[in-house]
Amino acid sequence: MDRTLVHEITNNLFLLRMVDDQVRYFEALWEIPEGITYNAYLLRTSEGSILFDGWKGEYTKDFIDTIKKVTDFNEIKYVVVHHMEPDHTGSLKQVLELIEPKPLVIGRPMVKDMIRSFYGIDVKFKPIKKVEEIKIGEYNLMFIPAPWLHWPETMVTYVRELKTLLTCDAFGGYGIPHKIFDDEEPDISQYLRGVKKYLATVIGSYKSHIIKNINNLLRLNIEIKILAPGHGLLWRKDPKRIIDYYYHLAKGEVKERKALVVYDSMYGFVERAISKIVKILSEYAFRVEIFEFNDKERAEISEIISEASDSSFIVLGISTYENDMFPLMKNVIDMLIKKVNREVPILVVSSYGWGPVVGTKVLEAIKNSKFKIVDVIQFRGTTTEDFETKVKNIIDRVIA
Ligand SMILES: Cc1cc2nc3c(=O)[nH]c(=O)nc-3n(C[C@H](O)[C@H](O)[C@H](O)COP(=O)(O)O)c2cc1C
Ligand SMILES: [Fe+2]
Ligand SMILES: [Fe+2]
Known part of the structure; x- marks a missing residue:
């Protein structure tokens, strides 16, 4: 079975997904017989390609082969690091080695030093200190800090022209969806069980930050047509559903006895x-x-x-x-x-x-x-x- 998948989810924006059905204990701790996916993204623009995040280190070769299906490595001008946890950056060093000239890495200020400390490399770096919109080619990218979703250095990206929000860990879930989007998933409530487990185990300690960050997002008044997380299902029929689901769980609300x-x-x-x-x-x-x-x-x-x-x-x-x-x-x-x-x-x-x-x-x-x-x-x-x-x-x- 091919565990990698490439799909153009909307104009010029590609999902690069790896199915990890080998992991048994996520973060060496959480039992996940249902598995997990790592979702990276690549946007092709008139000014070169932008790579968002990556895969776990052991899948670096698969990641490199998958990137090749959508872009030439030397076309990659920017690499956005939403989150430093190695399930998304384990492949970063080897990917950067393949790109010439070196791309600009974009992330929260802490990311530059973390890359050096984790992977022993110095990168050309653009720090995102607060909400900031940058035009790359024909696209406006709004970088939005989202601290503690799930580490201090996390942020999300809104691609204005595509009305798409790339969220990395936030709004993700355990499980290996059969298809890509919420409207293709036959049993959303089953998938949401994996989301509940993911939220509780991975981001559970930071519930107050989930609420703060969702309120921040709502204040930005952005229209979200596609919500694309770093794990699990993508949401285009009802992105509000996964945002609400996270919000209510973070609030600790109970629905039944x-x-x-x-x-x-x-x-x-x-x-x-x-x-x-x-x-x-x-x-x-x-x-x-x-x-x-x-x-x-x-x-x-x-x-x-x-x-x-x-x-x-x-x-x-x-x-x-x-x-x-x-x-x-x-x-x-x-x-x-x-x-x-x-x-x-x-x-x-x-x-x-x-x-x-x-x-x-x-x-x-x-x-x-x-x-x-x-x-x-x-x-x-x-x-x-x-x-x-x-x-x-x-x-x-x-x-x-
Ligand atoms: C390995 C072991 C250690 C125990 N240590 C204690 C103890 O420190 N204090 C105590 O009152 N009972 C101790 N007990 C007795 C049990 O707590 C007690 O039999 C209890 O009813 C066991 O319930 P359970 O069979 O549902 O585990 C111990 C029993 C075992 C097998
Ligand atoms: Fe994480
Ligand atoms: Fe993650």
Whole structure:
């Protein structure tokens, strides 16, 4: 299967897409069985070609071959670097080596030094300090700083004549779309699950910046006919949909009564308590998403983070392990605080053998976050008789 794709998405603007179905852990961390794409772009103008971003380093040869399909290397006069993360710049050094005379690299001020430090090269550089419009050939390009989407040096580009916004990480998603555009995608809601997971795992820590940057964009009053991100689907039927989707997730808004249940269980004690809670949650008409760590299953942390971003209630079942929380659940809590950190009620249940310590540990871990622990129920081995009543009282309080 050819994993590269070239497509003229609008006049003279080409998508150069690489399908990465080899990656299993994005950023060496996030499980993505659905894969990802790297979308670079190339605009042909009367003043030469402009290359926007690139691909991950291991696909440099494919990238070079793909660029050759749309332009002669010496035609490339400008290289726009929206974001320095190596999933978009890993190929930069070798691409620049092939271009003569050397093109002008355009990016946020920090980018010049980052290129030197990452790749050991000095480039001819034009820094973008604030929103700035530059005419290249017949096109007006507006460069718009978009800090923390997803690093401090990020920006996006609006090509005025094409009404196209190139956004790199922002508005991207995990997954390998069958086609290119939103109107060709048979199951947008499925694709949006990958977007939710991408947003939560990659940009989740910077949600306030998502909101700020979207407000900045709206203030510019630009008409967006095509929104073209650096990962995943391109939007031309309804670009507003992906902007709204990002906005609402960043705000932490919930649409339904959904409970996220995450637990570990070494020998089944916590698991039996969780089963009781799940039954009660269903009686209260919660949709329940369950993730477990036991001797048969190991939940994917990226899915947990993703589902936590729009849950209205969270239940954590944690067994006591060497005078502490079970280690994998400790990691879950760290990640929830780092990536999700929303005002969501959390119920903690914990089983112990000789000393109840998880309650104190979890309260300590969560105290400086936005999460609200509504209660901690600890039991020695098995739950006590009043367990169900306690749980129901807690849920009554949560949904009141
Ligand atoms: C490796 C291991 C370490 C444990 N460490 C503690 C501990 O430090 N304090 C404690 O009270 N119980 C400890 N226990 C007992 C369990 O927390 C207790 O049996 C609990 O009910 C286990 O629930 P689970 O089977 O759902 O994991 C430990 C058990 C195991 C297997
Ligand atoms: Fe990134
Ligand atoms: Fe990226």
